[in-house]
Each structure stands twice: as structure tokens, then as C-alpha cells.
Amino acid sequence: MKWAVVQFPGSLDDDDALYALRDVLGQDASVLWHKDKGLSDAECIVLPGGFSYGDYLRCGAIAHFSPIMKSIARFAADGGLVLGICNGFQILCEAHLLPGALTRNRSLSFVCDTVTVRVENRHTPFTYLMQHGDLLRLPIKHGEGCYVAPEPELRQMEERGQVLLRYVDSDGDQSDRGNPNGSMRSIAGVANERFNVFGLMPHPEHAVEAMLGGNDGLKIFRSIAASVAG
């Protein structure tokens, strides 16, 4: 299938996403410059991690005004698959393609670590090859990953199954200890109501090779590819 990774000024994990897709998974992945308007004919758009526009003003706040974001909003409205990782998740929230917002970590510090997340809904393109309750070990690295949303909205999201990944401890339980940034309800990743836009703070593109600490991230990319292939 055809993938495209968007490059904003200040994107950092764009090369890593491309490496995971092309070199590890053998997928067809191209780069889209933030000033582009066309999306080539990608079937899944990846918004990578990083510090787009230096994260000045607010994470993702400036990037969502990039010319390409208008095209991506249309693409998403037409049902196209969009995956936002870390800063990409922040941009999708700023662009209101995903509910909620990402705020400063509870510790007030940047945190780089490996966390365990639990799959909460397997009926989506992004979790297509997983089971409910599967545990994934994925790296995180962010200063603003504390997920917040109004309580009524959170309840609705939970009811609809929009929470796809939750931080858990090594036993697989939702707990304060397993929550690295203070996210409400330990939310690590959410989808929109149509389940074609997904944002997550952990970095699946950094978990694609055993030598570099694990390859659980492949499950997300492979799920997307398998769901597109039907």
C-alpha cells in the first residue's frame, strides 16, 4: 500500500517513520512537504513526531495552519487513514481531527522511557491484527503528553470505543505507576468517531527492531496495511 509521511519544519521522527515503513516493512512511502497541497495518492498519511515549528506557542498549534493540513482534513473527511504520532497527535488535536488536548506532563519534565500500553479496542484499522487486552511495549519521549478532555466527552469516547491504547503497569493494570505523564484515564491513544484518524503519544516507529529494544510497533503498521488490504 502507499504511505506518505508529512515533513513539517521541526519534524524529527519523519526519517524514523520512513525507515520503519520502507526499510523494515518494505512499504511504498513518500515524503510530503508541509507547503504541499496534494497528498500524492497515499492511502495512509503519517504525521510524525518532533517539535514542529519548535513547538512555539503550543505544541502543534502552528503546524495545523500549514497548507497541507487543509488537504489532510479533506482526506480524513473522505475516510482516508491518518496516523499521528506524538507531535503528530498534538497537531491532530489542535486541528480538531481528534478530540481532547495534550498538556504538560504531570512531572513538568520531558520524559523518555519505554512504557506498556494495553489495546482497548481491536475493531479499528490501527489495531486490526491485535486482540483486546494485548500489551505493547513502546517508547515515549515527550514533554506534553498529558491527555485531557472534558469528562462528558471522555465518557462518550469510552462508550464509542475511541480510546484505543491505555498506559498500564507491567502487570497490564491501569494504575498511577503505569501512567507516565498524568493522562486522564491513562489514555495513550485515541481515534475519531469514524475510526480513520488515530493519534498516540508512544512511538511505534521506534519499536520495529529487536536489536533496538523491541518490535511491538510493527503491529500497528501491519494492522493498518492488513486493514487496507482487507
Next chain:
Amino acid sequence: MTPVPIAGEPVVDSALARAHGLTGDEYALIERWLGRTPTFTELGVFSVMWSEHCSYKSSRNHLKMLPMTGPRVVSGPGENAGALDVGGGWVAVFKIESHNHPSFVEPYQGAATGVGGILRDIFTMGARPIASMDSLKFGALEHPRSRYLLSGVVGGIGGYGNCVGVPTVAGEVMFDPAYNSNVLVNAFCLGLAHKEQLQSACARGVDNPVLYVGSATGRDGIHGASLLASAEFDEASASKRPTVQVGDPFTEKLLMEACLEAMQIGAIVAIQDMGAAGLASSSSEMAGRGNMGIELALDKVPLREAGLTPYEILLSESQERMLLVAEKGRESELIAIFKKWDLNAVTVGRILREPRWRVAWKGKLVADIPVRALTHEAPIYGRPAHRPKSNPAACGKTPVASRPTPKEALRALLASPNVCSRRWIFRQYDSIVRGNTVVGPGGDAAVLRIKGTHRGVALKVDSNPRACARDPYLGTVSTVCEAVRNVACAGARPAGITNCLNYGNPERPEIMWQFVKGIEGLRDAALAFDLPVISGNVSFYNETEGRAIPPTPTIAVVGILEDVAKHLKSYFSVPDDLIVMIRTAAPMLTASEYNALFGSDSNEPWTVNLNRERRLVEGLVDGAERGLIRSAHDAAEGGTAVALAEACFNPHQTLGADIAGLESDPQLFGEGASTVIISATGAHLEDLRRLFEPLEVTVLGRVTGSPRLIIGEEIDQDIDDLRLIYEEALPRRLSSND
């Protein structure tokens, strides 16, 4: 045409020169070079270019003693950074640099811009930065300013490095009262380039245009090099805060991508970062290397605010700026690339045949100086160096307290700020971006793979000021040994050295003596390991109110793994593996962390046998390549018992160790000797003995599946309990109120 003073400028005389940090003799020399009184602008430029920081006037004679060549050296000292052939068509470009003075005055920005500066030195060479590390020295954690400085420096390193997308993969941190009034922040960066893509900082080609790219110029950092980095601290130092630059990592990221892209089209003749002394140094140094002249038109320089004088424009240390010499006629191609990244890119001058440094502003000539006067012919001093009558107190000495039991000592050492886990620090750094980090922070050396090959590089930075305070020669020798050994413990073959030499005021003979001994130690150790010193930096004047830091040569070593899959971990992983110890000498408590905690009157004689050190390193590398070694861990602060505990801290499973034969306090907690703890299957024991000959391979015990560290009769501790002490010590100390 002769440069003319600008209306409103101060009158130049010897008093003004003195206020600029120039001596009477130096001022007279300037007048001889010019045959006239310098303009105010020229005086400012001379003062920075002849500052210790830029000219290395006290150290240059001695640095020549270092071995700088070797079959792998592609580029040695003299360029922005050194370059080493690491095989597979790749060169590693690396360097370490200090940002001590700015970090003490303004810790966040000081450390941040230290990271930014070293990154630019690497990508200026045409290499993509793939890893950073830092060597940090703070005062005692109890000191009121230390926590502020620690959180500021760590925040600055993370804030800059994380945003620019270069992983921080290793480092070292020490807390000692000797650094209460002078912190050290030494930043290292390594980049990779294809050999044929390496760039030069040597101007060529008459009439080639000179391009200014990156951020606009402001008033920040003026005289950072001369007034801040080349003088001691006193009570008024806080007033020098405006001389610290402010970093913008976002612009740095754009500048890095734009430069690396621009280098692909082959239109850049020379390129240099505008670091210390900004536009003045980058322009004159590039011209000096090529024995050319350069002409600058300051009206073209992008400015942040109106009204900057030529003096300010030339000396500004605003960050994220580069100067490059382009091939004539191709400047528009380059400018288009920088515009794509929304960066300034303007032609500000050209290269001259006549080797003069000429600056025009508003139609007037404001400076006209022979290039060599600013660069090669800057004064060099053979400063007097004398051994002090009595060795100044080694740092960390405390009165002898009551002796703890071995169990108590182990637990106390694991909680000591100089031993305990650095997770609180490195968790704030992105250590994985760019996807090459095979071994990140927390081990002996970091290991990074080189994409598209089976190869890898290992890197580590070390220093040992306690040993250097005892004996500046042997201390430096053993620091080199430690860094080399750490790289070998990762299974990598050591290949090159970079160094940052931090000392006090070189105008004092006893400090100069420490420095000369340090250079001799670095030279002898580098020669013994056949390692070239490919880049480096000297930081003098690390003293406050007459009290200098202990001599602190910081040594970074880079090693090569031909097969990165054969790298070694630092921790045990298989129950029933043999645990063996290889030592080069008997350990001692003198100058150890044990002594710093519990006091001691010991002062044992000390030697380092470089032949034995080399055998140890060769054995480790050969053993790793032949698959004879499962894990290797170097015993550092806290000695062998601490190293055994650390080797039990497997992040994936709980294992233990059952050890015999380490009975005395020096055996358990002594330092000074090189000690490596290895785990291997019993079947490889005889091979290991042959491998390390004539060093003795001592079998200490076995890895166990039960979670206890047992050492003889005296120590029997739960591993998870020890791990908790080790992991929580630093955050606990930082959150406590005492």
C-alpha cells in the same frame, strides 16, 4: 584608504585595550601590526581573536605534543571537528567542547547553547549528527546553588537536544564541593558523513561570494569569548549574564537540514559556524586557513534590531548562524535551498587575493587588518609552569569517621550522588531519535548502529578529577584508560580520542603545571593505545576568587564495532554463567568515593602500567568479537562491589550473584586499579585465561537465578532492594528539603 573612527565611539587607547582584556604588550603589538591606532571596531575584534578562548595562546605550544595522526584519521585538529574513518565508506566526525562559564552564569541557556555550538561544529563538516553526550560537574548537592544549576543545565541540554532531534545517549555527572563555584559543562557530538562529502573551513577562490545564513544578528553574547570565557569569576560575574547567548533549537534544526541539503549540490567551497566571536572569527579563520583575504559589507547582515554598530555586529554571538564561501555564480542555487527552509541567506562579502580582513559599513571602511594578525600570528605564550610546593587538597576529603560494615558501605555507596542511577537526568533526554541507539544511557558506553551496514560505533566520556588532583599526570593517564576501557566493555575497538581540558587560571604557574602534566598524560596514554587525538578544546580560568577547580581533563573515546550485533551489555543475563574479574593492579581506597563518604588517612603510592591496560582492552575487544564474553562492566566510583551490584541490575529480569574472594574494604570498594567484571559460560574460561595473558583472570563466582547479591560472609542483599536504593537516590535527594 584607512579605516576611520565612527562618530560617538570611545577613543581607543591602552586603558580601553586593558578593559578589553588585552595586555599593554598586546596592545603595542596591535599598533605595530597596523602601523596606527586601531579603530574601536578593530580593537574589539583583536580582543576576541586574541582571547584565550579563541587563540589558545597559553595552550597551543603544548597541544602540539599530542599524537594526531593515524591510518583512520581523515581530518585532525584545525578544522571545525576531527574526522575518523570508521569503515564501510563512513567517517565519524566528533568533538567535545566546554560551555562552563556561560552555564554557571545562566545554566539553562548556557548548557543549551553549548549543545547548539557543538552540533554546528559537526554538521559544518558535512556530517549528520547522530549522538550527543555530556560531561557535567556540579558542586556538592547540599550546596544551595547546585540543585538550581543541575536542573537548569539538564533542562537546557534536553530542551535543545530534544528539539533539534539529536539523541543524548551517554554522559557522566559528578558532584563535589570543588565545583561549588565553577560548574563544568562539556558537550560532545558525533556525526556521520560519507568520506567524499566532508566539508572544509578553508576559503579558496578570489571573488567567491561569502554568504551569511541562519538567524539574524542581535546583541546577545557580545564578548562571551573574551570577557566571560577568558577570565576568572568574582562577585560581579552575575552581571555578565547578558554575555550569555540565547538558543533557538528550532532554527538550529532548520539550519542543519538546510546546510546538509545545500552541501549536496557541491557549490560550497568553505563553511564555518559563527560561534565564539561570531562573524569576526568565522570570516577571519576561513580566510586565514586558505591564506586569502576577505571583504565584508556589514550593511547586508540581517539584524534583529536597527542601530547595531559594526563592533556589535562583528562580535555578536547570536546563535544558529553560519558563514559560507560559495562558488561564484552558484550562490542563487544555495540561497534557494535556505529560503525553502525559511532561513536568511544573503551575500555579505567576497574573497580577496590580498590576505587582509576588510570590513565596510555605510560606505566607510571600519576595519582593515592583515588576516594573519588575527589568526596564525596571534600571541602565543610559553607560560611558566611549576609544581606547587604542596599538593592542594584533593577534592572530596573528609575526616575519618567510624568504619561502616561492608553491607552498610555498599548501600551507602549505591545511594551516593556520584554512584547512583542517573535515570532522573537521562530520562529528560530523547535518547532514541534517529533510530540508531542500540545501547543508550545507563551502561558503560553507548552503542549506535550505522544504518545500511553491520557496523556500529561506541562512545563514552570520562573524567577523574580526584585522581588528577592527586597527580595531574597519572590522573589523566587513568582517565584515558577508563574511557578506552568503557568503550572496550561494549565490545568496540577504540579508534580515536577527543578531549576537553578544564583547568584554572593559566597565568598561575601551578595551574600551568597541572595543564602540562595533563597534556603529557594524554599524550602517553594515547600513544600506548595507538589512538589519535583528532579534536579538542581547552577551557582555562575555571576559578572563582582565586580558587581553581581540580584539574579536569575530560576524555571522550569513540570505538568501532565491525559487527554491531556482537556488542556487549554491561549486565548479567544468564544464570550459572561464570563471573570473572580482570584487574591491572591492586585497588586502593585513596581518592575513592568510599573515602569521600567515610574519610580515610590512606595515601598509597600509585602507578599505572599502560602495557597491562592495553592487554585488558585488547582482551575485551577480541573476546567480544570471538563471542567468548556475555557481558562486561567496568568498576568505577564505588569499586568492585558496586560494579557487581550494577551488573545484577538487568532491566528485563531479576538475577543475582554469588561471589567469594573479595574480603577487604580495598578489594570491595577500592578504585585506582582497572577492574572489569565479565560474565561468560564456564566453557570459555580457559580461552579467556589465554586471551588476557599475562593478566590474571580471577573467578569470583556465578550468576544466580535467585534475586540476591551475596559477597562472602559479609554481604547478602536483595537485588530489588539495592536497585531501589540505586534508582531512587537522586530523585530523593533532589526533592528533599535539606
